[in-house]
Amino acid sequence: MEPVCTTRQGQVSGRISVEGVASFLGVPYAKAPRFGPPEPAEPWEGIRPAVAYGPTPPKARYAPPLDALIPETFVAAGPGESYLNLNVWTPSPTSGGAGLPVMVWIHGGSFTNGSSADPTYDGTAFARDGVVLVSVNYRLGTEGFLHLAGVPDNRGLLDQIAALEWVRDNIASFGGDPGRVTVFGESAGAMGIGVLLGTERARGLFRRAILESGATHHFLRPASAALITARLAEKLGIEPTAAAFAAVPEDVLRPAQAELRAEIGARPDPALWGEAALNMMPFEPVVDEHVLPASDCGVELLVGSNREEYLLFLVPTERLRLVSEARLRGAAETYGLDPDKALALYRESRPQAMPGEIFDALTTDWFYRVPAIRLAEAVPGSHLYEFAWRSPRFDGRLGACHAVELGFVFDLVGSDAYTPMLGEGAPQALADTMHGAWVAFATTGDPGWAPYDRDSRTTMVFDEESATVDDPRPQERELWDGLR
Structure with a gap:
């Protein structure tokens, strides 16, 4: 029998998987007027089928060779359809509500790509483990983030807030507790969450947040x-x-x-x-200044990055071998570092590294690692992680690159959708550990290791053998003090 849940717009019917998980796909949460703030979704009569992904936002495909590594799904909108829709996976589709923890996924893609319909974000494993998982579409590119006079900025973020308001108002019907919401995202998704942490309208819509490879430092004035x-x-x-x-x-x-x-x-x-x-992101949140969230922001945080993020943009394109010493020094200067001091320090622990590998370490710290540390420093009780497992793809050179952790977070390392990124035989034990930590944090606020503080700087390092490390690479971290 098809499960049926009730929303404020009307009833929706979903499907039950062989794992016993109910899914409701393509549920409208708002309408998207051109360059305007999101508006309430239209109500409907009867029971609306929610068994297929809804339309995806207008977007271009990833440029080669990234298009072969990161799956993109395109679903065209029919007459009158909106691409502001979401998906729900739940182990307990009941009208009365079971009070389960809720996780709301905001995808990445440089604010120009991605959607909640991508197979890499299937929420079955989260629901299997007692979480109601919601994944969200939002406006991208010019529609979502182009700065224009007379219309609101950050329309894509306003969409995310509208989706979180939908969760507050409707998730109990799907078995979730609207008071136990964890919002989580990767890359642009995490950067957007970083802005939401300081947005008054988003206050109270989520209790916890997980920011993967993105924090509060990326925006346009x-x-x-x-x-x-x-x-x-x-x-x-x-x-x-x-x-x-x-x-x-x-x-x-x-x-x-x-x-x-x-x-x-x-x-x-x-x-x-x-x-x-x-x-290199022309479309991103527009804010007046960088502001870290207040220490009493009321949101519990789990933040982190991957050890070799920038290899995703260097290895598949063969740019890794093309980075010259002059280009490397120029990057250090652009980031505000003394190139002689900085490059000598980064080479101490990488004596055989070519300039491109040092460039990756430098850029990874500027772009991802240090912003995550600053966010953990700003909010007491935050938990910090680093993902260090190295993909075997490209003869092992792809490494612990950007987005490589996602298959482990969603417990989908055996899925064909992740094979281009992870290769064959990615360690299921690591997926069990990392996915389990995300579920535990959403359920209790404790992912399984001690919070970060300026004394111990405890960091969980996820790898074949995961363990906490106090203050990994401290001298490289200290190099950015006062700069990032």
């Missing part, structure tokens, strides 16, 4: 965002207004977005692109 808008309008031959962008067909707009990012990579001049010159 309004002046930088205006530079991006002006250049994209120039490329399209239009005025930099919401009305003009709304008139551009999607099949014209998406390639222009991709070309814009390529331009930043070819000429990363802060005078042209502002903060985007450093992280």
